[in-house]
Amino acid sequence: MTDNVDVVIVGAGSAGLSAAKTAAGQGLTFVVVEASHRIGGRAYTEEFAQGQPFDLGCHWMHSASLNPFVGIADKHGFNYRKDGDWVRGVHHHGAWLDEEQGKKFDALAEANNKAIAAAAEAGDDTPISELIDLDSPWAAYHAYWFSLGVSRDIDQTGAVDVSAYNDTDENWPVLEGYGALVAAWASDVPVTLNAAVDRIGLTADGVEVETSRGTINGRTALVTVSTNILSSGRIVFEPGLPDWKMTAAQELPLGVHNRIGVLLDHNPLAGGARDFATVMREDDEVPFAIELGPYGYSYAVGVTGGRFGSWLERAGRAASVEHLVENMRAVWGSDIVKHVTDRVIVTAWEGDLWTLGSYSAATPGNAHQRVELAKPIDDRIFFAGEATSPDFFSTCHGAYFSGIRAIDEISAVLSDKA
Ligand SMILES: Cc1cc2nc3c(=O)[nH]c(=O)nc-3n(C[C@H](O)[C@H](O)[C@H](O)COP(=O)(O)OP(=O)(O)OC[C@H]3O[C@@H](n4cnc5c(N)ncnc54)[C@H](O)[C@@H]3O)c2cc1C
Secondary structure, eight states: OOOSEEEEEEOOBHHHHHHHHHHHHTTOOEEEEOSSSSSBTTOOEEESSTTOEEESSOOEEOSGGGOHHHHHHHHHTOOBOOTTOOOEEEEETTEEOOHHHHHHHHHHHHHHHHHHHHHHHTTOOOBGGGTSOSSSTTHHHHHHHHHHHHSSOTTSSBHHHHHHSOOOSOOEEBTTOHHHHHHHHTTTSOOBOSOOEEEEEEOSSSEEEEETTEEEEEEEEEEOOOHHHHHHTOSEEESOOOHHHHHHHHTSOBOOEEEEEEEESSOOOOTTSOOEEEEEOTTOSSOEEEEESGGGOSEEEEEEEHHHHHHHHHHOHHHHHHHHHHHHHHHHOGGGGGGEEEEEEEOOGGGOTTTSSSOBOOOTTOTTHHHHHHOOBTTTEEEOSGGGOSSSTTSHHHHHHHHHHHHHHHHHHHHHHO
């Protein structure tokens, strides 16, 4: 590892990788140190079978017209699907919602969103649970979709943070995998893998970063690890991080969003069938969204969020697969189960050693902590990562933009010192 670099970049997720590319473009010297055996962090694709990619982390290019990964996908020959082609439906207590029920369902979503936007506009950071209509028969569905959007439950996040997100309502999935796209885009970035940082100290004129593979000296450090890793204290800072910085990390916790996949022996749905169901069986209190055979692939994927996602993760892999299969049976009938193979992929992001969760959501009253989290310490320790993004937090492209922002700050400080 090169020593005495301009910046030591901690973490090779989307933020660290875009920081490295920006640093290279600006002529700064840098080292990227990554604790795990691979780059990408929460952007990670595996193959179910040959030619059947499955995203364990990010999958959708959100706010696509403002998302740099759309252009990156074009450049690297990746395909994506523009939204609108899904045959979606809500399967409630054994039957699909009819047109009339569907209208009421959509009207509730609209009313809820209006109430949240009005509270945010008034600067009132009330928990979402106090703003939306919980008496509606469809309330559980809307609470569930919130838990997927922010990875925490409706009582755990407030109107201001939710409304600060710049949502253009264009969510384009990457067919070959968003994780694979990030890996292809960053394949030219030199990264030292299996190098967990355990201490960052200030020296007389720079920083000293201790990793499991040796110590690196630099003029600055850029920390891109998740807020839950920062809060865990696993990286020791000397001197310790000030209280305001620790508070910012703690008030922007990562919740849980997991993806549960099973490979089928073929895609049994005929064209035009509903292939994207949000289902709630009679005895369940939390709905569950399932895509069956997305993009012609022969697997099914179900998604969980919030406390239920956390509970199911702890219940384990077999319980997660059973939850998916039994919900598939409820929607598409018993025959579907005959096509399920024993090849499964089940994520467990809360237990992931180097992330400790899925993505950040501000606790009520703490939307402003994103600005605090992004502030440097002593013009030598800088911060990036999705949680520092003011408008695209919790996303891969938000992390990307934060890496550029942080290197611009570092460049300005280093040129002032020159
Ligand atoms: C299930 C799931 C679904 C998602 N869906 C979407 C989606 O559809 N669209 C979207 O845009 N976003 C989505 N996201 C969010 C998106 O993946 C993240 O916001 C983004 O990838 C975070 O990038 P980052 O660089 O901030 O952090 P990370 O990707 O977490 O990168 C930080 C890196 O730091 C490393 N690290 C940690 N500790 C240390 C240490 N001590 N020393 C050195 N390295 C360390 C980690 O290993 C990691 O590689 C999803 C996330 C999950 C989990």
